[in-house]
Amino acid sequence: MNLPLIGLVRLFTVLVALFVVAPAIVIVVSAFNEPAFMSFPPKAYSPKWFYVALANPDFQRGFANSVWVMLWASTLAVIVGTAFSIAMRRSEFVGKNLLESFILSPLVVPHFTIGLGILMLFVNVHMVQGFAPVVLCHTILVLPFVIRSVYISLHNLDLRLELAASSLGAKPRRVLTSITLPLLLPGIVGGWIFAAILSFNEFTGTVFVVSQSTRTLPVAMYNHVRESTDPAVAAVATLYIAVTMIVILLAFAFLGPGTGLNRDKRS
């Protein structure tokens, strides 16, 4: 390849990268806009909207709700998903592949469908006010990601380790707690982190199932934008990006190479 062509390719790469991150850049920069309306580029810079956003009771409440829902939903999803994955590995039945591919393909069912379905379900039992519908909605939405993560760990787990443990006198429950689960831990932790990120950012399904008191942060932000155009919401979005990035870095630490569990994969 000649030099001008390499230059063109590089330019194109930079443009694509810019295109992808442009919205985030716009949001982050306009969060520092001094006037009480969003504009890009800002006329004057100030961090004041961060203080405004942090002092906003709707955002405070939304953040607390989001964390609460995230902790419950991703923990429940990890428990259900791990149990499901182990059970699936140990059983053979007609339609196993079908069930597997259905569970593992969250995109088949749109998020709003699940939100709407859960809303209708909980209206019937008069429980729309509490956290139950929100947590259930998020658990269902993040479950495929947890299962996928645990599945990969299970796939790399040598069955003979469990056989060896049971030959040494370990009852099935001890095999599970001393061999299977510790070796699945990277997958479980990774799955939990992904579930947490997804739950924390979920909007489409959540908007159907939240009530005044259980409103999560993305829903609170949406409501705020409908009534006001001040940069406070951009400041919250900036904080959102920062938190998510930290969590993703944590996820890489657990799932990336060097987890110390690159086991022998011969079958």
Add this chain to the structure above:
Amino acid sequence: MKQVNEATFRPASSAAAATKISVGLDRVSKSFGAVKVLHDVCLNVAKGEFLTLLGPSGCGKSTILNLIAGFIECDGGEICIDGEVVTKTPTFQREIGIVFQNYALFPHMSVRKNVGYGLEMRKVPRVEIDRRVERALDLVKLADYRDRRPKELSGGQQQRVALARALVIEPKVLLLDEPFSALDKNLRGAMQVELKEIQRKAGVTTFFVTHDQGEALSMSDRIVVMSEGRIRQVGAPEQIYNRPADRFVATFIGDASRFSGLVDEVDGGRLKVMIGDTRLDIEARESSCSRGQSVDIFARPESIRIVPDGAPDSIAGVVRNVVYQGGHVDAYLDCEKMSSSPILVRLAAATGAALQRGQRVGIAIDAAGTSAFPTEKF
């Protein structure tokens, strides 16, 4: 041969009374789907015996190991360990030690934790666990590696940890599933000697699964030769090698050259066969041979000698190829009238060097180590 088979094929239930029997299989059968992998296998193993299950892949040897371990259940028959029927006993109550091909060491535990795992499951006091783990690590000469993780050890060291882990619980039976196949050739020989030594010291009944006949011949007290889910022969290594029970065993174990011949006379346990004009008096393996029947005669490379062309009682042959093997020479001879495949003769290096390709020679066969089986009809 016949009486040996009857003795070893005694049903386990009647033999269980005899205290020396450690493991007994009584008419055990197993199918995977429509494929029957074991056909009514009977086998009794004495306490402390080193028994090898040998056969090509798919012969059912690993299935026997898995059945004894309790990883799978048999469809029919009974398995006894120390006189107790364990057919329905779960693995964790069977008190067996197992060493897998890939060792299956727990990657998240240190060597010491790996070896102590079985004792911990038995709720042995901490102090005694430490003492017994140290003793086991001394036995396999790995005391200095107690705090390492399995992945920090070489293949041979991992294997010794696996062995220590299996032996420390003082199992009733030790099961070895092709433990040497992942080691390189030099280490393999050393580990075979070491393993046999450790097994003898521990005095534990051992089942060893392999498809490597060299390993089987050098390590075993007895060998069980299997094919297609059936036991073909049970016997000491010399017996298997020198007196194979059927043509499968004769060809599967060691090298054997095949000659075509005719039965001239059946005389009790002896068989007089003719290879061309050469008469050979050999031990009968199968009772079904009758006068005038055509047979295949299998001779070991050590049982074949090269004599001058035209010597009395020799078969005419032509040297086709001479292969230098270091300590000895393998000569391949053509003997078209009497054999459709080349005849292998093993010679001292000096003798072999004198042979020329195309040279006409005489072939003499020793009766010892030579077997005859009826020609297969197709």
